[in-house]
Amino acid sequence: MELLFFYLVALVAVLSGFLVIKCKSPINSAISLVMTFFCLAVFYVMLNSPFMAAIQIIVYAGAIIVLIIFVIMLLNLGPETKARTTHALAWGSVVGALSILKGGAITTVTGEITDEVVLQVGHTELIGQAMFTNFLLPFEIASVLLLVAIVGAVVLTKKEV
Amino acid sequence: MFTVTVYHYLVVSAILFSLGTIGVLTRRNAIIIFMCVELMLNGVNLSFIALSHYLGNMDGQIFVFFVMTVAAAEAAVGLALMIAFFRNRESIDVEDFNLLKW
Numbered sequence: 001m002e003l004l005f006f007y008l009v010a011l012v013a014v015l016s017g018f019l020v021i022k023c024k025s026p027i028n029s030a031i032s033l034v035m036t037f038f039c040l041a042v043f044y045v046m047l048n049s050p051f052m053a054a055i056q057i058i059v060y061a062g063a064i065i066v067l068i069i070f071v072i073m074l075l076n077l078g079p080e081t082k083a084r085t086t087h088a089l090a091w092g093s094v095v096g097a098l099s100i101l102k103g104g105a106i107t108t109v110t111g112e113i114t115d116e117v118v119l120q121v122g123h124t125e126l127i128g129q130a131m132f133t134n135f136l137l138p139f140e141i142a143s144v145l146l147l148v149a150i151v152g153a154v155v156l157t158k159k160e161v
Numbered sequence: 162m163f164t165v166t167v168y169h170y171l172v173v174s175a176i177l178f179s180l181g182t183i184g185v186l187t188r189r190n191a192i193i194i195f196m197c198v199e200l201m202l203n204g205v206n207l208s209f210i211a212l213s214h215y216l217g218n219m220d221g222q223i224f225v226f227f228v229m230t231v232a233a234a235e236a237a238v239g240l241a242l243m244i245a246f247f248r249n250r251e252s253i254d255v256e257d258f259n260l261l262k263w
Contacts, residue, residue, distance in 0.1 A: 006165045010173045017177050017200055021184030026192050033196050036177070040203055043170065047214040052222055056206075059229050064199065064236045071240045072192060075247050088186030096179030100172060111217035130219045131226070138223075142230045149234035156241035 006046070013039035024079035026072045030065060037061040048115055051123045170211035177204035191243055191253040195236075202232050 016035035023029045037060045044053035113126065131139055177200055184197030206225045213221025243253050250257050 002165055003163050003169075006169060010169070013173060014176050014180070017180040020196055020200055021180055021188065021193075026190055026196075029193050029196055033199065036200065036203065040207055043173075043207055044210055046165070047170070047210050049210055049214065049222060052210055052225060055226070055229060059233055060199070060203070064233060067236050067240055068192065068196060071243060074244070075192075075253065077190065077192070077253070088183050091186055092179045092183035095182045096175055099175035099178055111219075113217045113219050126219055127222060127226070130223050134220075135223050138227060142227055145234050146230065149237045153237040153241040156238065156245050 002046070009039050009042050009046075013043075026077050026079075027069065030069050030072065033068075034061050034065050037065070048118050049123055051127050167211050167215040171208050174204045174208035174211070177201075177207065180204075189254050189256060191246075191255050191258075192240075194255065195239055195243075198235075199232060202228055 013036050016032040016039070019032035020029045020036065023032060037056060041053040041056040041061070044050070044056060118126065181197045181199075181201030181204060184200065185194050188194050188197065206228055209221040209225045209228075213219065213225075246258070247253050
């Protein structure tokens with residue numbers, strides 16, 4: 001049953017991912033991208049990571065897609081006329097084959113964060129514990145990065161600096 | 162046999178990543194290329210979370226958190242760049258991005 005549900009969600013995710021790269025109009029691509037993000041959020045719930053699913057919906061399907069659609073509307077883009085001629089399909093297949101091959105080397109080492117621990121302690125608590133102890137420095141660097149991005153976006157879109 | 166294994170998730174993630182790669186290489190519209198980059202990042206995120214779940218380790222999920230932070234920063238700066246470019250050239254076709262070409 002779970003496998004059937006997985007295949008359904010995977011089918012929708014791959015189909016909408018395909019539509020992202022095939023739609024002529026940028027708006028249609030953006031809507032398909034939202035669909036892919038929702039499918040990935042469903043996967044995250046199936047993988048016992050509800051916090052990540054919530055972040056996926058809020059940050060990706062919420063903030064980033066709204067920004068993209070806003071810019072598409074602002075620039076008033078029409079459908080593009082012709083595609084670039086590259087050997088993209090071959091390169092994409094090479095990348096796909098390589099990334100499927102990477103699955104061969106997975107060990108069966110299991111750490112201490114099992115499903116029972118996640119259910120007992122709570123996913124958000126575990127994330128918070130890891131982030132504010134082991135990953136405190138990357139967390140601070142990420143906040144500086146966001147500040148730089150805010151200032152950079154404001155500076156770039158100003159008429160004269 | 163009838164349970165979802167980590168390999169199922171890895172295959173989906175590989176397919177999404179390759180779709181993103183093909184999109185980046187074939188499309189001309191800079192915003193669609195940007196969306197394809199987001200698709201590639203999401204493919205990687207899925208494999209991070211699947212492996213994190215199956216190996217019983219939290220580090221992969223923290224990494225996904227940072228990938229999302231960087232993606233948000235990238236969205237802000239990248240779209241600002243596109244607006245600045247559109248103001249100069251009246252287009253965001255990547256074939257017109259030739260100011261630094263020689």
